[in-house]
Amino acid sequence: MNAIIKKALAAVITVSFCSFGMIKAQDDESGATFNVQGDLVSSYIWRGMYQTGASFQPTFSFGIAGFSLTAWGSTDFDGYQASEGLANKEIDLTAAYTFGNSGLTLSVADLWWGGQGANKYFNFKSHETAHHFEAGLAYTLPVEKFPLSVAWYTMFAGQDKDAEGGQNYSSYVELNYPFSVKRVDLNVTCGLVPYKAPQYYTNGFAVTNVALKGTTAIKVTDSFSLPIFAQAIWNPRLEDAHLVFGFTLKP
Template sequence: MKNTIIVLSTLLFLITVNQVDAQEKPDKTYKPIEVHLQLKSMHLWRGLEITTSPYLLGIVNFTDKSGRLKIGARGSSGLNGEYRQLDYFASYQYKNARIVLYDIFNSSKTLPLKTNIFDYRASTTRHFIDATIGYTISKKFPLDIAWSTIIAGRDRDVLSGDSVATGGSDPVRNGKNRYSTYLQLSYPVILNTVRLDFFAGGVFALNGQQNNFYGNRSGIATLGVTASKSIAFGRHTIPVSFAPTWNPIRNTAGVVIGIVLF
């Protein structure tokens, strides 16, 4: 975990130095701090049902003048009080390519909180570090390819004799990191005032195990489409989205309805 923090700190330092050295014209519309709040019907992440309760998602981030570097945090809270999440993130965009790092910490009814937020020990931490490299081919052919791997944290093998999850408790994992990976392809289509983002994602573990963070075998974990549109309310417009998603590995499905409040 220390190595991960060092790598992340070094990456952010180099990116920041690169931006300071760059000679750019002042942008009078530059807003370094962004704050957003969303309401969603459920939390469906890469085919996993994190919570089926509606929840609020708040995001705050700093963006540099080039618009390439973002550093921030996001927090979620279920309206029924059984789910909460706090993530830290950093992203860097250069032309059609991007890299994103997330430190994710969450708890729910089926995965209750058993350690504090500062615990990064491999066998007990509620954290996991997710790294994504993405690329959009072109404006004419906007197919997006995103490779995400959990590089540290609670994505580990359960060794023989370890406690397996019972009653919703998190198993004690003392094995090696599985490096569970999610590979997604997505493609946007604009129809009148509606944007449709079709997506499909597969999961597998880089250490060769069939069992991974997303299920008990490799395969397709997400098939779906996100329909988004801005609806006018007087002088204001509110972006809304509707996203049905199927998970062939778990034989489950869900629909996420989202509203951007601001």
């Protein structure tokens, strides 16, 4: 398993770096796209769970013919151990394929949030690694007036282990429904854990993420607008709530 994981990650990284040379061909004849952007958020909440305070979250991705490679990261400003200057640092690599107009997307992701100073990023030993490897399947209803999407994610390898060292196969299911009101794009989210998953602090079925997000833009000049967003998030399982504000910088 370790050799397979190493080869898969090496392939993803190699293809990702090779695709950087295509930045000038954002919309060429082949339909290839390249995207670079960054979000600044007041706090980082992941699937209804607080991760850290104000953070900067860059994204770059490459896509062609239904296939995409995405690198996403998050780094806070003071860290979870501020006295020692160790920042909360996360790097996620995702490969995904969308099957034509079917609305179906299959993805495989490497999630790593070891933090600044953790090092050993390339340690993929099953019982030592800080990586979480996750498979996902998402489907969006082919109904223009009701574009509900449903996604299921399961951690199949990596750090997600039980006390005996076996894989937990922690899973998370999320429903999203986007709509608009005047100049604001809104999205309602409901996320749940279907069975016991220590990764999400659940002993069985639990709703962990109920959220409403609104996105709009502030016009700065005739040629530039700044996208801003606010999100209210509730975690019924942990009896916690969050209100997040952020903005996006992109070409």
